[in-house]
Amino acid sequence: MRRLLKWIINAIDWISGVGGFLTGVMMCLGVGLIMGEIVFRTFFNQTLYVAEEYAGYLMAMLTFCALAYTLRERGHIRMTFLHKVVVGRGRAYLDLACLTIGFCFCLVLIYFTFIFFWDSVVTGSRSMQISKTYLAIPQAFLPFGALLFALQFFSEMLKSFLVIKGDTEGIRIVAEATDQGR
Amino acid sequence: KTSWIANSVWPPNNLQTIALEKFAAKVKEATGGELEINVSSGGALGYKGPELLKVVRDGLVPVSDMLISGVAGDAPIFQVVTVPFLCRDFEELKMLIDIARPYFDEQAAKWNQKILYISPWPGAGLWTTKKVTSVEDMQGLKTRTYDKNGALVVEATGGTPYALPFSEVYSSLATGLIDSVITSTPTAVDAKFWEVLKYYQPLNITIATNMVNVNLRAFNRLDAATQEKVLKAAAELEQELWDNIAVLDKEKESISNKNGIETVKVSGELMDALTEVTMGIRNDYLEGAPQEAKAIVAEFLEKVGR
Amino acid sequence: MDLTTVSITLFILLVIFLGGSVWIGISLFLIGFGGLIFFTEVPFGLVLSNVVWNNTNGSAMLALPMFIWMGEILFRSRISQNLFNGLAPWMDAIPGRLLHVNIIACTFFAAVSGSSAATTATVGKITVPELQGRGYHPRLSFGSLAGAGTLGFLIPPSMMMLVYGIIGDVSIGKLFIAGIVPGALIALLFSGYILVRSLINPSLAPAGADRYTWKRRLIGLKEIAPVAVLILVVLGSLYRGWATPTEAGVVGVVGAFFFALLTRSLNWQVFLDSLQGAIKTSCMIMLIVMGAGYLSVAVGYLGITRELTLLVSEMGLSPYMLILILTVLYLILGCLLDGFSMIVMTTPIVLPMVQVVGFDPIWFGIYLVLMIELAQITPPVGFNLFVISGLTNEDIMTIARAALPFFLLLCAATVIVTLFPQVVLYLPDLMR
Numbered sequence: 079m080r081r082l083l084k085w086i087i088n089a090i091d092w093i094s095g096v097g098g099f100l101t102g103v104m105m106c107l108g109v110g111l112i113m114g115e116i117v118f119r120t121f122f123n124q125t126l127y128v129a130e131e132y133a134g135y136l137m138a139m140l141t142f143c144a145l146a147y148t149l150r151e152r153g154h155i156r157m158t159f160l161h162k163v164v165v166g167r168g169r170a171y172l173d174l175a176c177l178t179i180g181f182c183f184c185l186v187l188i189y190f191t192f193i194f195f196w197d198s199v200v201t202g203s204r205s206m207q208i209s210k211t212y213l214a215i216p217q218a219f220l221p222f223g224a225l226l227f228a229l230q231f232f233s234e235m236l237k238s239f240l241v242i243k244g245d246t247e248g249i250r251i252v253a254e255a256t257d258q259g260r
Numbered sequence: 261k262t263s264w265i266a267n268s269v270w271p272p273n274n275l276q277t278i279a280l281e282k283f284a285a286k287v288k289e290a291t292g293g294e295l296e297i298n299v300s301s302g303g304a305l306g307y308k309g310p311e312l313l314k315v316v317r318d319g320l321v322p323v324s325d326m327l328i329s330g331v332a333g334d335a336p337i338f339q340v341v342t343v344p345f346l347c348r349d350f351e352e353l354k355m356l357i358d359i360a361r362p363y364f365d366e367q368a369a370k371w372n373q374k375i376l377y378i379s380p381w382p383g384a385g386l387w388t389t390k391k392v393t394s395v396e397d398m399q400g401l402k403t404r405t406y407d408k409n410g411a412l413v414v415e416a417t418g419g420t421p422y423a424l425p426f427s428e429v430y431s432s433l434a435t436g437l438i439d440s441v442i443t444s445t446p447t448a449v450d451a452k453f454w455e456v457l458k459y460y461q462p463l464n465i466t467i468a469t470n471m472v473n474v475n476l477r478a479f480n481r482l483d484a485a486t487q488e489k490v491l492k493a494a495a496e497l498e499q500e501l502w503d504n505i506a507v508l509d510k511e512k513e514s515i516s517n518k519n520g521i522e523t524v525k526v527s528g529e530l531m532d533a534l535t536e537v538t539m540g541i542r543n544d545y546l547e548g549a550p551q552e553a554k555a556i557v558a559e560f561l562e563k564v565g566r
Numbered sequence: 567m568d569l570t571t572v573s574i575t576l577f578i579l580l581v582i583f584l585g586g587s588v589w590i591g592i593s594l595f596l597i598g599f600g601g602l603i604f605f606t607e608v609p610f611g612l613v614l615s616n617v618v619w620n621n622t623n624g625s626a627m628l629a630l631p632m633f634i635w636m637g638e639i640l641f642r643s644r645i646s647q648n649l650f651n652g653l654a655p656w657m658d659a660i661p662g663r664l665l666h667v668n669i670i671a672c673t674f675f676a677a678v679s680g681s682s683a684a685t686t687a688t689v690g691k692i693t694v695p696e697l698q699g700r701g702y703h704p705r706l707s708f709g710s711l712a713g714a715g716t717l718g719f720l721i722p723p724s725m726m727m728l729v730y731g732i733i734g735d736v737s738i739g740k741l742f743i744a745g746i747v748p749g750a751l752i753a754l755l756f757s758g759y760i761l762v763r764s765l766i767n768p769s770l771a772p773a774g775a776d777r778y779t780w781k782r783r784l785i786g787l788k789e790i791a792p793v794a795v796l797i798l799v800v801l802g803s804l805y806r807g808w809a810t811p812t813e814a815g816v817v818g819v820v821g822a823f824f825f826a827l828l829t830r831s832l833n834w835q836v837f838l839d840s841l842q843g844a845i846k847t848s849c850m851i852m853l854i855v856m857g858a859g860y861l862s863v864a865v866g867y868l869g870i871t872r873e874l875t876l877l878v879s880e881m882g883l884s885p886y887m888l889i890l891i892l893t894v895l896y897l898i899l900g901c902l903l904d905g906f907s908m909i910v911m912t913t914p915i916v917l918p919m920v921q922v923v924g925f926d927p928i929w930f931g932i933y934l935v936l937m938i939e940l941a942q943i944t945p946p947v948g949f950n951l952f953v954i955s956g957l958t959n960e961d962i963m964t965i966a967r968a969a970l971p972f973f974l975l976l977c978a979a980t981v982i983v984t985l986f987p988q989v990v991l992y993l994p995d996l997m998r
């Protein structure tokens with residue numbers, strides 16, 4: 079049973095890692111796209127037309143792809159008064175409660191971003207720029223990212239459960255970070 | 261007693277928001293306070309514009325102001341009002357809108373909403389640092405555009421379109437990233453363009469129009485008498501807006517002039533040349549346009565004899 | 567439904583979720599849900615998907631991850647160590663000696679990094695051990711680092727200005743330019759304070775064993791060069807109009823990579839670490855931005871902004887009175903909240919109010935950044951304190967006490983900026 083849980087945890091952690099990897103790729107694409115626009119404009123007095131618009135989609139896509147990865151790496155921040163006051167097993171229960179809230183929020187997020195995306199599919203919504211891009215394509219990343227986010231919350235809940243049981247061998251527990259680049 | 265939120269993405273002092281406030285006041289008076297409309301302006305509700313058909317359809321706000329061509333991504337027929345160089349003045353625009361209105365009403369009903377009134381914008385002209393009197397003068401311009409049509413026109417005349425966010429326009433002009441802007445007179449006054457630009461060419465590249473729509477479910481929940489009062493107020497306001505638009509446009513233009521912007525008279529030849537150069541844009545549009553849009557344009561061109 | 571009931575309900579939800587250590591971004595969403603579900607019939611879920619799309623889909627937003635990435639690259643390559651080595655020989659002749667390196671290096675690094683904590687961490691990683699090794703007064707070294715580190719937000723580029731510009735629809739380019747003079751002013755205040763303290767008591771900054779020659783100083787210039795050139799390129803491209811803020815961010819990333827290559831400190835690991843760091847930080851911010859966006863839309867639906875603005879304009883507060891009240895409020899908020907939450911939660915409500923009494927949105931942006939700088943060094947939640955505590959293993963309260971003089975100097979700067987708004991508005995006005 080525990081082995082199955084650990085397998086699930088590691089599988090989800092891996093999937094979130096894939097999300098993080100995708101985000102990295104999109105960051106590089108963003109640099110390429112904007113540099114392309116600058117070069118085109120400066121040296122050829124031309125524009126790519128889509129740079130502005132696609133930079134926007136990239137931002138939405140990469141934000142959602144990274145949500146789960148950031149949670150896995152303890153990147154999302156929270157107030158820690160209560161967290162510091164409560165110690166030992168109590169803290170694990172507190173974490174479990176917070177994670178459950180996060181998980182439920184993600185279910186809501188998945189449901190409504192999917193409706194949003196599907197609406198764009200059905201009505202064939204297009205962007206108002208030259209590219210006339212189908213908005214459903216970038217919008218697909220919203221429910222996708224929300225799904226990864228929910229999975230990662232689930233994985234963290236399982237981790238908390240194992241922490242309470244005192245059996246964390248073979249899974250990676252990241253400490254809460256305090257030194258984010260802010 | 262009913263209370264509605266009316267959404268406007270324009271700032272409080274914008275002519276469309278002012279019109280919407282006026283509508284709210286008219287309705288309140290006509291219904292004796294039975295129906296109260298609270299205008300939420302400046303995009304405070306988080307909407308940007310292109311999604312507004314859906315927003316009203318789903319009842320996220322019962323009433324919303326929207327740029328007609330702005331929602332064409334969801335319903336392509338609405339693009340027909342901003343085909344570049346189709347209408348040359350407000351009379352022609354009114355003609356086009358009158359022809360299109362039945363089609364628009366039908367389309368709105370499909371989206372579970374009803375058009376209350378249609379309100380024109382002053383036409384979009386070209387604001388530049390150099391005087392423009394011919395198509396050749398437009399070559400090499402670096403122009404800020406806000407939509408696809410503007411970008412296509414700039415491209416057709418040999419310039420480079422820049423789709424900058426509005427908040428960056430001013431500093432981009434000051435630093436020379438761009439040297440011209442396609443916009444209408446009220447925007448030019450709001451942004452104090454005279455500090456960075458010198459000439460205004462009233463080309464009426466496109467003349468934009470807004471519509472104010474109400475969610476049908478919300479509308480049908482009103483009793484018949486109130487419904488009638490709302491529609492009457494809307495019709496009155498619409499008439500007022502169309503009567504005043506030319507005056508308002510001139511007013512804003514003369515404010516710009518007073519502050520040092522020179523209005524460059526647009527010659528008939530330039531208009532014809534521009535109409536010629538941008539022929540491809542209109543043809544491309546018509547090719548991919550829905551049947552109804554083609555019918556509207558055909559009827560309109562016949563009426564004005566072009 | 568009246569304003570008081572709504573506000574109290576939202577506040578209780580805020581205490582429950584934020585205090586209960588639910589993630590800040592998610593807490594903000596949940597508070598917004600509460601507001602819409604309890605007090606309106608607005609379909610909260612459909613609003614949710616609209617808000618998350620509209621708050622992430624925008625090219626101006628891309629500037630955020632780019633400037634963060636640039637800072638990460640500098641942080642992880644040799645460029646920051648070189649900055650210290652280059653500055654040290656120049657500062658050694660002034661009373662206060664290497665303490666000024668804290669100020670100058672922070673000012674320099676602030677001009678390429680968008681973040682205060684990153685500025686503090688990058689500079690502190692190098693100066694803290696050096697200053698300790700040379701027997702400098704610890705409180706003055708920690709305090710000056712904590713204070714000068716906050717400049718990361720005021721001197722452009724600045725993540726806070728990006729977020730404020732996006733939320734308040736204010737020109738980001740102008741905000742950036744507006745931060746330069748106040749930033750320089752604060753750096754001068756800090757340096758002056760160190761100078762005075764060291765003149766009174768020279769043992770605070772003892773002379774080191776090594777004598778710096780002019781030759782060493784000239785070599786130092788070469789080591790400062792990469793950061794100086796990056797500043798010139800990034801700010802220059804903005805100010806000269808070659809690039810929008812988003813593009814300037816990308817230019818910064820490419821430039822940082824270029825210099826990391828040049829100093830032979832770019833390898834696969836540095837690339838990956840910088841990318842991962844940038845992703846984590848920007849995604850964290852974006853979740854908060856989305857949550858705050860949702861909350862402010864909820865606030866819009868509830869009509870709170872409208873009523874508060876009305877209230878303020880009816881109260882007929884004088885502009886200075888309003889700013890005084892706001893400052894007290896922000897100092898209290900700043901003890902508990904981080905800068906992003908402060909901006910995103912208050913801007914939609916406060917910006918219309920201050921505009922009513924006649925303040926310029928650009929000026930208010932700079933004022934807000936100053937408030938956030940103060941919040942960076944007030945306990946219990948102050949990110950600069952956390953960073954320095956991490957570097958020195960000192961208690962947070964000890965460092966907060968060390969930072970107190972610099973806190974007061976920042977307050978003085980706020981007063982100056984309020985009385986003489988030209989300090990802020992002079993440069994952006996030149997852009998007209």
Ligand code: NA
Pocket residue numbers: 675676677678679680681717718719720721722723724
């Ligand atoms: Na900075």
Ligand code: NA
Pocket residue numbers: 900901902903940941942943944945946947948949
């Ligand atoms: Na604080």
